[in-house]
Amino acid sequence: MSLNAHLAELAKRHQALEREIQAVQASPSADELKIAELKRKKLQLKDEMERLRQSMGSQSVH
Numbered sequence: 369m370s371l372n373a374h375l376a377e378l379a380k381r382h383q384a385l386e387r388e389i390q391a392v393q394a395s396p397s398a399d400e401l402k403i404a405e406l407k408r409k410k411l412q413l414k415d416e417m418e419r420l421r422q423s424m425g426s427q428s429v430h
Contacts, residue, residue, distance in 0.1 A: 371420055371423065371424050372424075374420065375417060375420050375421070375424075378413050378416055378417045378420070379417065381413055382410060382413045382414060382417065385406055385409055385410040385413065386410065388406055389403060389406045389407060389410065392406065
């Protein structure tokens with residue numbers, strides 16, 4: 369899988385987590401632990417996407 373394809377897949381998963389977080393928060397009995405877990409996963413994806421972007425940028429410089 370190319371870096372661009374991997375980055376696109378991570379972005380899709382990131383967006384899906386955002387939608388899931390919004391759905392859980394909209395629930396009258398929102399599970400705060402579930403929300404925290406989803407946010408942690410979303411942040412991990414964001415960090416991985418940033419590392420890939422930096423890697424792609426450093427490859428184009430060389």
